[in-house]
Amino acid sequence: MASQGIFKLTHSRKAIGAAVALAAALCGSGAAQAQETFKIGVVSFLSGQAAESFGIPAINGAKVLVEAFNKGAAPAPYNKAGFGGMKIEAVYVDENGGATKQVQELRNLYDREKVDAVVGYVGSGDCLAVAPVAEEMKKFLILYDCGTPRIFEDSKYNYVFRTAAHAAMDNVALARYLKAKDIKVNTFNMINQDYAWGQDSKKDFVWSMEKLYPNAKAGEDQLPKFGAGQYGTEISALMSKQADITHSSLWGGDLQAFILQAGPRGLFKRSQVIFSAGDHVLPGLGDKMPDGVILGARGAYGLMSPKSGLNDWWWDLYSKAYNVYPVQAPYRMVQSLLGLKLAAEKAMAANGGKKPTSEQLAAALSNSEWDSPAGKIRMALGGGHQAIQETAIGKTRYDAGKKMVVLDDIMRFPAECVNPPANMKSEDWIRSGFQGAKGCP
16 A cells, blocks of 8 residues: 555656646747747948938937837737837948948848848848848848838849839929929939939939920039048039039038038039938938928938828937937838738738748838828839828928928929839830829829
């Protein structure tokens, strides 16, 4: 009897021990599942001429939004914690250094950091370089900015997306604004950077003017290098040839430097200056920004953003965190991460709650649409991989009472007015006279 009791007790202890071990294993598995992360590589300029007014604000936007996502503190339908319950981990990478360096950095993010997705790139040259590499590696990539239409008009991708409109919209909207405001343009000068972004911007503007101002003559055409910083020669050339309009797609530190150098020399008083992407330098320049400059923000961003609950939340979140309002770069970053969140959660729902693969993310984001602080984003071009959106143009005025630059005479342009239809390249669409454009003011 005693030995039988010992056997029963020992057997019972073994059973209890096995049950405890099983429970521990299950708890450990549950903890591991709960702690599973979605890792994102976020790339933008952290150094160099594009950092202060563009790259760092974009990264700041990513940081404050990722924090809100992880807390489940974003408005519906973005209120699920993380990505479908998975905590978001971000790895931040400096875009400075050129296209060759960025290709290696991209490979490192996928191969070494084991990121699930990359969101990044401002420079058009960098985007043109990294897009085919991500495609070759079959890895998911969102281009959150860059402007050249060539990416999806000259190539087809399965794993690469751009969640913001390309640069054709910016310059079509500028030309339409001039026409709608009945601004006289008999002659126009230009200064744009000598790489894909500047060259494409110049062409789109020239072609748009040919349709809307067929008698206007192009004059001085300056193409300084990216990062030139000094524009004395170019300013002299622009001022030596009188023009009604001076067009530029300069951005970042280059744009700041040009304004600070051209202002004292009187260029802004001699010619109506128009900037296709100028809003992001306004907070930094303050009263150094000339009044009456016509500019865009590459979307309905910053001071030209629409009134909505989502935009109010985003504006407040960013402004409280950094003591400055968000301009185009953080707006573009936030709309890319909002789109990625919805795509990831859609893919997870179709995949039993598991972390999505690059293929599943791509299928979920393709041809999708979502609400952003800048309005509706629709992946309508490039086989469902290129976004269109509305945009706005306004005119600068320094408000001494508010101690900031404000924008007057704002005009909004629906996405279908300033973006080409899915079956046409930008160049063909502009040269056709904007065939199929809808809702233009």
